Amino acid sequence: MSGGVVYLGGGTKLQTACGFEDSTEAMFDYLMASVGDGSDEAKIKLYCEGSVAHYDWLVDQGVPFKETYYYGYSGEPPTDDGLVWSGSEQVYPYCDVATPAPRGHVVAVPGPAGHKLMSSLCEKLATTQAEIALNTVCDALYQTTDGAIIGARLRTFGETRNVRALGGVIIATGGFVLNDEMLETYNPKAKDCSMRVAADGDDGSGIQMGMQAGADSLHLDKLSVSLPVTQPWSLKSGLLVNDQGQRFINEDAYYGRLGEQTLLHQNGRAWLIVDDEIYTKPEYGFELCAVGETPIELARELGLPEGALESTIDFFNEHAARGEDPLFHKREPFLMPLTKAPFGAIDCTTQNSRYAVFTLGGLATDVDGQVLDAKSRPIPGLFAAGRATSGLAVGGYSSGLSLGDGTFFGRRAGRLASERSRQV
Amino acid sequence: MSGGVVYLGGGTKLQTACGFEDSTEAMFDYLMASVGDGSDEAKIKLYCEGSVAHYDWLVDQGVPFKETYYYGYSGEPPTDDGLVWSGSEQVYPYCDVATPAPRGHVVAVPGPAGHKLMSSLCEKLATTQAEIALNTVCDALYQTTDGAIIGARLRTFGETRNVRALGGVIIATGGFVLNDEMLETYNPKAKDCSMRVAADGDDGSGIQMGMQAGADSLHLDKLSVSLPVTQPWSLKSGLLVNDQGQRFINEDAYYGRLGEQTLLHQNGRAWLIVDDEIYTKPEYGFELCAVGETPIELARELGLPEGALESTIDFFNEHAARGEDPLFHKREPFLMPLTKAPFGAIDCTTQNSRYAVFTLGGLATDVDGQVLDAKSRPIPGLFAAGRATSGLAVGGYSSGLSLGDGTFFGRRAGRLASERSRQV
Numbered sequence: 080m081s082g083g084v085v086y087l088g089g090g091t092k093l094q095t096a097c098g099f100e101d102s103t104e105a106m107f108d109y110l111m112a113s114v115g116d117g118s119d120e121a122k123i124k125l126y127c128e129g130s131v132a133h134y135d136w137l138v139d140q141g142v143p144f145k146e147t148y149y150y151g152y153s154g155e156p157p158t159d160d161g162l163v164w165s166g167s168e169q170v171y172p173y174c175d176v177a178t179p180a181p182r183g184h185v186v187a188v189p190g191p192a193g194h195k196l197m198s199s200l201c202e203k204l205a206t207t208q209a210e211i212a213l214n215t216v217c218d219a220l221y222q223t224t225d226g227a228i229i230g231a232r233l234r235t236f237g238e239t240r241n242v243r244a245l246g247g248v249i250i251a252t253g254g255f256v257l258n259d260e261m262l263e264t265y266n267p268k269a270k271d272c273s274m275r276v277a278a279d280g281d282d283g284s285g286i287q288m289g290m291q292a293g294a295d296s297l298h299l300d301k302l303s304v305s306l307p308v309t310q311p312w313s314l315k316s317g318l319l320v321n322d323q324g325q326r327f328i329n330e331d332a333y334y335g336r337l338g339e340q341t342l343l344h345q346n347g348r349a350w351l352i353v354d355d356e357i358y359t360k361p362e363y364g365f366e367l368c369a370v371g372e373t374p375i376e377l378a379r380e381l382g383l384p385e386g387a388l389e390s391t392i393d394f395f396n397e398h399a400a401r402g403e404d405p406l407f408h409k410r411e412p413f414l415m416p417l418t419k420a421p422f423g424a425i426d427c428t429t430q431n432s433r434y435a436v437f438t439l440g441g442l443a444t445d446v447d448g449q450v451l452d453a454k455s456r457p458i459p460g461l462f463a464a465g466r467a468t469s470g471l472a473v474g475g476y477s478s479g480l481s482l483g484d485g486t487f488f489g490r491r492a493g494r495l496a497s498e499r500s501r502q503v
Numbered sequence: 504m505s506g507g508v509v510y511l512g513g514g515t516k517l518q519t520a521c522g523f524e525d526s527t528e529a530m531f532d533y534l535m536a537s538v539g540d541g542s543d544e545a546k547i548k549l550y551c552e553g554s555v556a557h558y559d560w561l562v563d564q565g566v567p568f569k570e571t572y573y574y575g576y577s578g579e580p581p582t583d584d585g586l587v588w589s590g591s592e593q594v595y596p597y598c599d600v601a602t603p604a605p606r607g608h609v610v611a612v613p614g615p616a617g618h619k620l621m622s623s624l625c626e627k628l629a630t631t632q633a634e635i636a637l638n639t640v641c642d643a644l645y646q647t648t649d650g651a652i653i654g655a656r657l658r659t660f661g662e663t664r665n666v667r668a669l670g671g672v673i674i675a676t677g678g679f680v681l682n683d684e685m686l687e688t689y690n691p692k693a694k695d696c697s698m699r700v701a702a703d704g705d706d707g708s709g710i711q712m713g714m715q716a717g718a719d720s721l722h723l724d725k726l727s728v729s730l731p732v733t734q735p736w737s738l739k740s741g742l743l744v745n746d747q748g749q750r751f752i753n754e755d756a757y758y759g760r761l762g763e764q765t766l767l768h769q770n771g772r773a774w775l776i777v778d779d780e781i782y783t784k785p786e787y788g789f790e791l792c793a794v795g796e797t798p799i800e801l802a803r804e805l806g807l808p809e810g811a812l813e814s815t816i817d818f819f820n821e822h823a824a825r826g827e828d829p830l831f832h833k834r835e836p837f838l839m840p841l842t843k844a845p846f847g848a849i850d851c852t853t854q855n856s857r858y859a860v861f862t863l864g865g866l867a868t869d870v871d872g873q874v875l876d877a878k879s880r881p882i883p884g885l886f887a888a889g890r891a892t893s894g895l896a897v898g899g900y901s902s903g904l905s906l907g908d909g910t911f912f913g914r915r916a917g918r919l920a921s922e923r924s925r926q927v
Contacts, residue, residue: 116691224648264721267540290877293717297688300724323830325749344768384829390818394810405808406747453714 080276081193082155083186084165085486086479089127091134093184096146097162101180103127108177109168115301115439115474123471125446126487133487134184142199143187151312153334154305154478159187166477167333171408183479196482217285220248220292220461226452228292228460246500247460249448249492251485254438254466255283255299265299265440271347272304272434281437285467289442293458294450297469298440303476304338305435308351308427310362315413317351318395319427324378324387326395329407335476338434347429350381352392354417361425363433368426377422392417439476441468448492462496464489504700505617506579507610508589509910510903513551515558517608520570521586525604527551532601533592539725539863539898547895549870550911557911558608566623567611575736577758578729578902583611590901591757595832607903620906644672644716644885650876652716652884670924671884673872673916675909676709677702678862678890679723689723689864695771696728696858705861709891713866717882718874721893722864727900728762729859732775732851734786739837742776742819743851745769748802748811750819753831759900762858771853774805776816778841785849787857792850801846816841863900865892872916886920888913 088094088106107127111118138144149160156163165183167173186192186199204211214235221230221241228248233240255261256275261283263270275281290296309315315331319341328340330351341349350368371377378388396416398405404414426432442450442463449457465485472480512518512530531551535542562568573584580587589607591597610616610623628635638659645654645665652672657664679685680699685707687694699705714720733739739755743765752764754775765773774792775785795801802812820840822829828838850856866874866887873881889909896904 117688264541287877290719291717293715295714296720298724300722323750325830326747386818386821387830390814394814397810406749406811453711 080191080278081196081482082478083188083192083194083196084155084163084479084482085134085137085184085186085196086165086182086477086483087130087134087184088180088182089130091131091184092138093134093144093146093161094180094182097148097181099148099162099180101182102178103130105177105180106130106182109166109173109179110471112176113167113173113475113477114472114480117298118471118473119469121446122488126471126483129487133483136490137486140200140203142196144184145187148181153307153310153312154183155185155190155192157189159189161185161187165333165479167336170331170333170410171329174410182477193482217248217288220288222292226293226458228458244460246496246498247462249489249496250285250289250442250450250461250463250467251465251489252285252467253278253281254441255281255286256437257281258283261299266302268342268347269302269436269438271429272342272436273429274433274435276303276435276437281466285463286441289450289461289463289467292450292461293452294461295443295453295455296441297443298473299438301439301474302339302342303335303437303439303472304342305334306338306341306427307334307363307433307435308337308361308365308425309334311359312413313357313359314351314353314361314425315409316357316415316417317353317425318392318417319349319351320383320388320391321345322348322383324383324391326391326407329404329409331409331413333477335478338436339475341427342429342434347434349427351425351427352377352388352417353423353425354419355421356419357415357417358423365425365427365432367423368431369424370421372420372422374422377424381424438466439469439472439474441466441470444468444488446488446491447495448488449495460499462492464492504615504702505620505906506902507612507616507618507620508579508587508903508906509558509561509608509610509620510589510606510901510907511554511558511608512604512606513554515555515608516562517558517568517570517585518604518606521572521605523572523586523604525606526602527554529601529604530554530606533590533597533603534895536600537591537597537899537901538896538904541722542895542897543893545870546912550895550907553911557907560914561910564624564627566620568608569611572605577731577734577736578607579609579614579616581613583613585609585611589757589903591760594755594757594834595753598834606901617906641672641712644712646716650717650882652882668884670920670922671886673913673920674709674713674866674874674885674887674891675889675913676891677705678865679705679707679710680861681705682707685723690726692766692771693726693860693862695853696766696860697853698857698859700727700859700861705890709887710865713874713885713887713891716874716885717876718885719867719877719879720865721867722897723862725863725898726763726766727759727861727863727896728766729758730762730765730851731758731787731857731859732761732785732789732849733758735783736837737781737783738775738777738785738849739833740777740781740839740841741849742816742841743773744776744807744812744815746772746807748807748815750815750831753828753833755833755837757901759902763899765851766853766858766860771858773851774848775851776801776812776841777847777849778843779845780843781839781841782847789849789851789856791847792855793848794845796844796846798846801848805848862890863893863896863898865890865894868892868912868916870912870915871919872912873919884923886916888916
């Protein structure tokens with residue numbers, strides 16, 4: 080299901096080929112401003128500094144990227160183009176914080192391209208001496224009384240095998256969005272979302288195994304939530320309003336930000352208001368749920384408080400006509416008055432529309448993927464990477480950060496585990 | 504610093520003496536609706552069922568409560584009256600969920616009364632055989648390789664003592680709002696608050712000690728945040744607006760709810776708009792930061808987007824004149840149009856006003872205070888109670904829940920630990 084977008088920047092070959100300038104500093108500033116409170120500055124810094132080289136490494140492994148740019152689509156494009164905007168870099172408030180650049184590096188397959196990233200890396204892996212155990216579940220770790228991880232118990236079709244871990248065990252089992260009990264404990268709102276972005280294994284078992292070995296966990300309450308209602312982008316000209324008929328965000332923000340704000344701050348209750356001029360059929364099954372010849376009629380259809388929606392639209396139109404959005408700073412080319420009847424409301428409630436959710440929290444790790452205990456001391460021999468860890472994004476998500484996180488810090492974990500095995 | 508309010512209900516002697524009817528069900532329904540997502544239903548159920556008896560127990564221990572009711576004050580009253588409203592029971596949306604009753608049981612001392620609750624219980628304790636070690640820090644737990652806690656290391660003025668724990672160790676060290684590093688990790692917004700409600704020991708060391716012994720933690724990101732701007736209550740007639748000049752809550756909500764919404768959903772940016780009719784000097788150092796003859800002038804002073812505040816006030820006034828608040832359902836007697844110039848804005852930004860914060864998350868425990876590991880199995884011999892645990896409130900706070908939590912579940916932990924010691 081992965082889109083195959085890797086969030087990279089600082090002036091990669093792909094960015095340069097497409098005519099974009101970027102810097103490590105701008106990438107760092109954008110991420111620090113956008114990925115959520117309590118982020119790990121050391122990880123973000125290292126990631127930005129190593130981003131150009133990481134892109135080259137992916138290419139060296141045989142991951143295909145086409146050196147072309149696609150405008151006007153969030154997430155992976157319908158084409159095999161290589162570079163897209165995959166965050167809110169161009170919009171308020173981030174455009175004022177850091178010079179924007181597109182940083183979504185997309186594997187060269189039209190549509191969801193994660194499978195191609197995976198198969199490319201697997202092909203490369205097949206040329207090494209690594210042994211791969213398929214259809215195999217790790218159901219226990221062996222730990223000394225001093226806390227060090229020295230092995231794992233593996234199960235394959237009922238047969239059990241005990242493996243000595245010379246360098247260590249790396250947990251890379253993904254998040255826990257398929258574990259209802261963990262969601263109920265850490266952030267029940269995730270369960271309101273209609274689509275859980277997950278592979279079958281995203282059940283949190285790896286995270287729990289780490290915690291049982293004494294690992295600390297971080298940000299288990301944090302989610303990535305996408306509300307992809309502004310696709311095609313012309314729908315960014317609509318007005319996203321809440322239960323009170325009020326706007327609450329600049330609608331040109333990335334759909335990851337729209338989803339987060341709507342689910343977590345507006346209780347998953349919103350509608351995208353459009354007029355006849357800007358309306359176009361949205362993707363992903365979003366649907367008109369009310370139409371009216373006037374805003375008042377539309378509001379009545381929606382059951383919104385009398386006069387509230389009308390007041391919101393009037394206020395917006397008056398300023399938009401002057402090219403201004405004093406409340407939320409939506410920008411050109413998506414800033415225009417909505418005046419042409421009929422008016423419509425696209426349903427963006429959790430009940431009736433697509434909210435795509437996955438978890439961002441996980442095991443506490445250092446920049447080398449070493450799993451940390453409650454005192455921030457590494458647990459010897461235990462590593463983790465990807466969504467099984469708390470990584471780059473801890474609340475505010477831009478597409479490509481998970482693949483970036485997993486591959487970048489996974490490499491670092493692998494490198495250190497490998498060094499450790501040579502010391503034994 | 505504790506106010507000495509205990510949240511109890513279901514028809515306590517004090518409620519009955521003051522002429523209020525209450526039921527276990529109404530108390531349960533209110534708490535389930537208000538204490539936040541991911542709450543522990545089993546704890547809440549037991550707490551409501553045991554609430555009447557718990558009040559009697561407190562009285563039996565010599566904790567004084569005066570059987571009188573005080574109206575019009577949030578938190579502990581200025582008098583020694585015994586019963587107050589200490590939550591949002593009477594206001595939207597909770598008034599529609601459960602029959603309201605005041606449940607703040609306040610120890611009979613004017614003003615902050617927590618010290619009297621503590622001294623009463625300490626006096627009772629002094630009549631038992633319990634040995635009390637003052638000026639003593641527990642800096643380590645002794646744990647068998649099987650995980651059981653069998654003792655503790657204590658330090659008193661440089662001298663170290665090792666204590667065998669027959670029944671167990673009960674961690675009751677409070678929250679972690681004085682630990683900047685933990686706040687940075689779990690919810691940095693707490694650091695924006697001007698007042699941390701804490702005793703010196705609320706540094707999270709007890710929680711960390713538990714986690715190092717393999718305990719799971721829950722809801723470490725959750726806070727109680729009070730914004731006590733609507734004291735005296737006549738200020739509830741004001742309009743709380745955000746950076747966009749929009750209202751975002753019914754202003755008659757409890758100050759714990761105002762604080763939570765403003766800090767966590769409005770980024771700690773708000774002003775309480777008043778007119779000359781309702782203005783009265785607020786308590787707790789809140790101050791007018793702008794005055795204007797018209798809403799437009801006031802908004803200009805505040806630097807709010809042009810026209811937004813005016814539109815908010817017009818909309819509110821039009822409906823309030825008819826006794827309606829279609830947006831947020833503020834209720835009589837605090838619902839009236841603001842029309843009498845001059846208009847003023849009371850500063851409710853985190854920078855310039857009082858936000859009183861403490862942490863709600865902590866060690867995972869069962870209903871008997873047993874500390875749980877990541878697999879929800881009790882760690883033998885390890886107990887916890889109070890704000891060192893994740894207790895009744897995990898996001899939405901009513902005053903008195905912490906003292907209630909600590910005393911109610913502390914008693915249960917003590918009882919089980921004591922039984923365990925007799926089995927040894």
